[in-house]
Amino acid sequence: MREYQENSVVQAIDRLSDSFHRLTLFAPRIAAAARPGQFVMASCGTTLDPLLRRPFSIHQAFADGALELLVKVIGRGTSYLSTLRPGAELSLIGPLGRGFHLTTHGPVTLVGGGIGIAPLLFLASHLPTDSKISTCTVLLGSRTNTDLLVLTEEFKQLGCQVRTATDDGSLGHHGFVSELLPAALPGAHMVFTCGPHAMMTTVARLCLDAGIRCEASLEAHMACGLGACLGCTIHGAGNTYRHVCKHGPVFDATEVAWTP
Numbered sequence: 001m002r003e004y005q006e007n008s009v010v011q012a013i014d015r016l017s018d019s020f021h022r023l024t025l026f027a028p029r030i031a032a033a034a035r036p037g038q039f040v041m042a043s044c045g046t047t048l049d050p051l052l053r054r055p056f057s058i059h060q061a062f063a064d065g066a067l068e069l070l071v072k073v074i075g076r077g078t079s080y081l082s083t084l085r086p087g088a089e090l091s092l093i094g095p096l097g098r099g100f101h102l103t104t105h106g107p108v109t110l111v112g113g114g115i116g117i118a119p120l121l122f123l124a125s126h127l128p129t130d131s132k133i134s135t136c137t138v139l140l141g142s143r144t145n146t147d148l149l150v151l152t153e154e155f156k157q158l159g160c161q162v163r164t165a166t167d168d169g170s171l172g173h174h175g176f177v178s179e180l181l182p183a184a185l186p187g188a189h190m191v192f193t194c195g196p197h198a199m200m201t202t203v204a205r206l207c208l209d210a211g212i213r214c215e216a217s218l219e220a221h222m223a224c225g226l227g228a229c230l231g232c233t234i235h236g237a238g239n240t241y242r243h244v245c246k247h248g249p250v251f252d253a254t255e256v257a258w259t260p
């Protein structure tokens with residue numbers, strides 16, 4: 001699998017909500033090689049501060065070279081990205097890591113919480129067309145309705161059935177998105193999830209108990225993103241250690257030591 005360092009050019013930046021910005025970049029080499037679930041390491045400044053690149057899931061990649069990132073502003077690096085304007089350059093390394101494996105043509109369920117929704121749109125747009133129209137169910141959760149309005153429509157345009165949950169009850173179920181999963185599990189052949197660790201733990205356990213294959217995209221603090229610093233180590237099943245940047249970020253639920 002090839003990785004590139006590419007000076008991408010910002011084509012657009014859209015503020016989807018108070019929390020989420022969508023960056024559209026021209027990065028033809030990375031876009032052509034990207035697979036759903038992979039990520040890029042982005043330089044988040046024009047000086048050496050902040051020094052380290054930041055990891056971002058590939059939100060969408062298109063044949064015309066456009067690559068999208070969905071960014072939630074939480075600190076210096078993500079604040080910098082939210083201020084970029086069309087024409088600005090952004091250095092990327094990618095595509096990195098191990099993405100999602102679609103090993104079924106049966107019904108699939110996608111469960112995304114907060115910024116964890118980012119890689120699921122790319123996945124939904126790459127589901128085989130025979131399963132896409134009627135058998136892709138997407139469960140989306142966030143703090144409030146504004147985070148979900150645009151994304152919900154985009155999943156629907158891909159033929160997915162969408163159910164939502166919000167912490168404040170302003171859209172869909174009032175509560176955790178994982179609470180929607182038991183009703184969506186019967187008939188599901190495979191579940192894909194990305195979001196807060198506690199949410200993915202619940203999703204993984206529900207799937208393991210039901211004997212349904214589940215893949216989860218994990219987050220960890222990353223310094224290099226390339227397998228060199230070992231800063232992204234997590235506990236794997238069977239007393240093993242796994243590196244999120246190289247062995248993941250997508251893991252089969254059976255590979256992870258899920259903690260409460």
Ligand SMILES: Cc1cc2nc3c(=O)[nH]c(=O)nc-3n(C[C@H](O)[C@H](O)[C@H](O)COP(=O)(O)OP(=O)(O)OC[C@H]3O[C@@H](n4cnc5c(N)ncnc54)[C@H](O)[C@@H]3O)c2cc1C
Nearest residue numbers: 054055056057070071072074075076077078118219220249
């Ligand atoms: C594989 C992967 C994919 C990701 N995809 C996306 C994405 O698509 N969109 C997106 O917005 N973010 C994504 N993230 C998270 C993103 O990398 C962090 O939000 C970003 O690095 C924060 O940088 P910052 O400089 O803004 O914050 P900093 O100033 O570095 O940190 C601000 C605060 O956030 C905490 N923090 C930083 N990084 C993380 C993290 N990874 N997990 C939990 N807390 C953290 C810090 O401890 C600190 O308290 C992803 C992370 C990984 C590992």
Ligand code: FES
Nearest residue numbers: 225227229230245
């Ligand atoms: S981030 Fe350096 S080894 Fe994973």
